[in-house]
Amino acid sequence: MRLQDIDTPRLRARMRDGGVTLRLSPFTVRVRSDIPHLADDIATMYRDFELVDEREFVDFHVAVLRSPHWLSRLQGRAEFWFDGQRSFTPLPAAQALAMLEWGINWCIAAHAHQYLLIHAAVLERGGRALLMPAPPGSGKSTLCAALAHRGWRLLSDELGLLDMTTGLVHGMARPINLKNASIPLIRAFAPEAVFSASMPNTSKGTVALVRAPQASIQARLTPARPAWVVLPAWRAESPAALMPIERAQAFMGLAEQSFNYDVHGQAGFQALGRLVGSCGCYRFEYSRLDEALTHFDRLAQAAPASAPDPLPEHAR
Amino acid sequence: MPVPVWHCRQPIQDVLLTWEGEQHAVFFDPVSGDTHLIAALGAQLAEWLAVAPMDRDQLLHRLTHDVDWDELPSPDALAELLNSHLHRLADIHLLAESPATTPVEALAEEPSA
Amino acid sequence: MSAERRRPLLVRVLLQPAVAVGLSLTDWDLLLRQARRSNLAGKLAEQMERGGWLDSLPEPVRPHLRAALLLSRRQAQMLRREVDLLRRTLAELPGPLILLKGAAYVLGGHAPAPGRMFSDIDLLIPLEQLPRCETTLLVHGWDFDEGLDAYDQRYYRDWMHELPPLHHKRRGTSLDLHHALLPPTARTPLDSRALFDAPRALPGFPGVFELPPEDMLLHSAAHLFHEGELPNGLRDLFDLDALLREFGAIEGFWPRLTARARRIGLTRPLWLALRYTRMLLDTPWPDALLEELGPPPGTLALRLLDACYRRALRPAHDSCRLPGHELAEAALYVRSHWLRMPFGLLARHLLRKAWTRMTATPEVPKVDTP
Numbered sequence: 001m002r003l004q005d006i007d008t009p010r011l012r013a014r015m016r017d018g019g020v021t022l023r024l025s026p027f028t029v030r031v032r033s034d035i036p037h038l039a040d041d042i043a044t045m046y047r048d049f050e051l052v053d054e055r056e057f058v059d060f061h062v063a064v065l066r067s068p069h070w071l072s073r074l075q076g077r078a079e080f081w082f083d084g085q086r087s088f089t090p091l092p093a094a095q096a097l098a099m100l101e102w103g104i105n106w107c108i109a110a111h112a113h114q115y116l117l118i119h120a121a122v123l124e125r126g127g128r129a130l131l132m133p134a135p136p137g138s139g140k141s142t143l144c145a146a147l148a149h150r151g152w153r154l155l156s157d158e159l160g161l162l163d164m165t166t167g168l169v170h171g172m173a174r175p176i177n178l179k180n181a182s183i184p185l186i187r188a189f190a191p192e193a194v195f196s197a198s199m200p201n202t203s204k205g206t207v208a209l210v211r212a213p214q215a216s217i218q219a220r221l222t223p224a225r226p227a228w229v230v231l232p233a234w235r236a237e238s239p240a241a242l243m244p245i246e247r248a249q250a251f252m253g254l255a256e257q258s259f260n261y262d263v264h265g266q267a268g269f270q271a272l273g274r275l276v277g278s279c280g281c282y283r284f285e286y287s288r289l290d291e292a293l294t295h296f297d298r299l300a301q302a303a304p305a306s307a308p309d310p311l312p313e314h315a316r
Numbered sequence: 317m318p319v320p321v322w323h324c325r326q327p328i329q330d331v332l333l334t335w336e337g338e339q340h341a342v343f344f345d346p347v348s349g350d351t352h353l354i355a356a357l358g359a360q361l362a363e364w365l366a367v368a369p370m371d372r373d374q375l376l377h378r379l380t381h382d383v384d385w386d387e388l389p390s391p392d393a394l395a396e397l398l399n400s401h402l403h404r405l406a407d408i409h410l411l412a413e414s415p416a417t418t419p420v421e422a423l424a425e426e427p428s429a
Numbered sequence: 430m431s432a433e434r435r436r437p438l439l440v441r442v443l444l445q446p447a448v449a450v451g452l453s454l455t456d457w458d459l460l461l462r463q464a465r466r467s468n469l470a471g472k473l474a475e476q477m478e479r480g481g482w483l484d485s486l487p488e489p490v491r492p493h494l495r496a497a498l499l500l501s502r503r504q505a506q507m508l509r510r511e512v513d514l515l516r517r518t519l520a521e522l523p524g525p526l527i528l529l530k531g532a533a534y535v536l537g538g539h540a541p542a543p544g545r546m547f548s549d550i551d552l553l554i555p556l557e558q559l560p561r562c563e564t565t566l567l568v569h570g571w572d573f574d575e576g577l578d579a580y581d582q583r584y585y586r587d588w589m590h591e592l593p594p595l596h597h598k599r600r601g602t603s604l605d606l607h608h609a610l611l612p613p614t615a616r617t618p619l620d621s622r623a624l625f626d627a628p629r630a631l632p633g634f635p636g637v638f639e640l641p642p643e644d645m646l647l648h649s650a651a652h653l654f655h656e657g658e659l660p661n662g663l664r665d666l667f668d669l670d671a672l673l674r675e676f677g678a679i680e681g682f683w684p685r686l687t688a689r690a691r692r693i694g695l696t697r698p699l700w701l702a703l704r705y706t707r708m709l710l711d712t713p714w715p716d717a718l719l720e721e722l723g724p725p726p727g728t729l730a731l732r733l734l735d736a737c738y739r740r741a742l743r744p745a746h747d748s749c750r751l752p753g754h755e756l757a758e759a760a761l762y763v764r765s766h767w768l769r770m771p772f773g774l775l776a777r778h779l780l781r782k783a784w785t786r787m788t789a790t791p792e793v794p795k796v797d798t799p
Contacts, residue, residue, distance in 0.1 A: 248341055262349065
């Protein structure tokens, strides 16, 4: 059974009472909430995801609940709960969906150490995966949203799960996080995309979520073999340019953007080493989306064995 | 008086990653769990020392003759370069000098924030 | 069997790890949540691994336990490094620098160490070295929490036995500096100087010490049965249980323990520690011990204490809450502060804490980032 098979009043009731359990492969997450509009948002964003029987093992029990604290409640705030404990500062209930997404990311980042977790956009084309590790503000989510609607399969917009044994990267095809100017930009770029309501005044500005394309959701159980590591940077007025970088630099970029590289010690070091060793490593500057996409198309069309030429001295 | 000799603190094949033609390498220090970005030259020193320990003069000799310099630095500059690399690599526990009575060891004892 | 009498799943498993092997997935779901909330996930994972059961547990369960193992082991590694850096930073102080609690268990290789998770380092130094220690640390990149106002600073410094927690700006480590076992304003007369009688060197860390076994155990008991807030109550109780078992095997330990308790003035916390470890965790110790620790609390007081501690020392998860839990915690909080502060100070302090609680918001947790 999928989430879309439950009607709205029943979904709201279930979420209020015990929660619904979603298969966010590879994790099983139970979500509870007493905020009716959050139930509606989840119904939209996770429409194609399977529901799990209530008796199954749950990896993360989460909830977004109205603040019990009298002052916070008066101010219309809600809180994210994990394992029965409040985890973050109360936020306006209007931001419930954003809170849920960030909260789930946090649960995974703090606990899912069976993977090497990388703060990166991950997309797949022709059986090969593109990893874009980047700090916030680099334009990676905008690029990711665009690529996901132009022939690339979305694995994740911010959470790449690297299996250190197989070297494959997994994704959950959860909603894409966009903020501020990216929102109208992607609306125009991909009119077919399904957006949540915009949530203003979050700590990141105005935030909206875009449902992953259905094909991506259906294929989300399939991991992909990393082929490219691209460090993106949006720069105003900049013509799109893809420049090879040293593997050591790509390595450090991935390690810096990893949530748990530190925890894995030598195994993490070797896993990232194998990853960059088998990938083409670049940095990418852009200001216009259409230009950007052309470069990625070219990248995808190039034959595999895509090791960059060693940088000549004068280019450093 | 014994001449101080430099050596690798551990086998490097699992903790040092280099790539042909690149200017940087990465090293994992199993003691602290830290990962470091190091210059290719430093990685080269470690690779020589992994085969056999050497003293400063021997290292200087190899630096002079076995590196593909675009422009060979002066002997003084080369000595400076060697010193600064050895110092850094000792700091991050890739290399060590024995016997441990040299200025480099004492430097490594300083508290660092 | 009433809820009170039935032990929580987490406790049953930790006392008899083999029980875990037959648990259903639903049980495991609950067990893991109880363990995480009580900060005992690492301990549970270590037991599963040590017993050789980890690989035969249900598949969805294993990643959670492995993750806990990874984290606690990484923390132990980082702890060693932090302590090493600290000892070099403070090398010019006469010392001794004495590690307390979790850091001492791990670096000293004691029974509570496997799987232990902790978020800060507790260090004990002689009172007269405190100012110099503080200055040295501030110079080397340590800093106090910005959110502390003058009142909080005074609370920590003048009334309690510690500086406000220090954080290293770049590395993110948390450090609690103590100069005494309990605050100088505490009611029970305490000989904290005695703590520095016989520190034991920690191999590999020149200048850093741990307490001898009797003092280490007494400190653990004092910490648990004097402290106000018990988020780690069950974990600390398990620490006590582990220490009692480890040290109980040492020749002549028990008489030394009781003598030391009388010498320092900690007979009451030890009495409580013995009582509750036996009651809740079946910890073995010679029955005759209690008689050597002075008169027990009066019957009424004891019933109240039992009610409080039985509730507060359960896993910190909703599934384990007994009715009256909040009251129990509140009562313990008042009791601990009663023990620490003269009455006038206490009222003012509690009033202020209550106000801060009403208006404060929970902190954002740290996520492990390199």
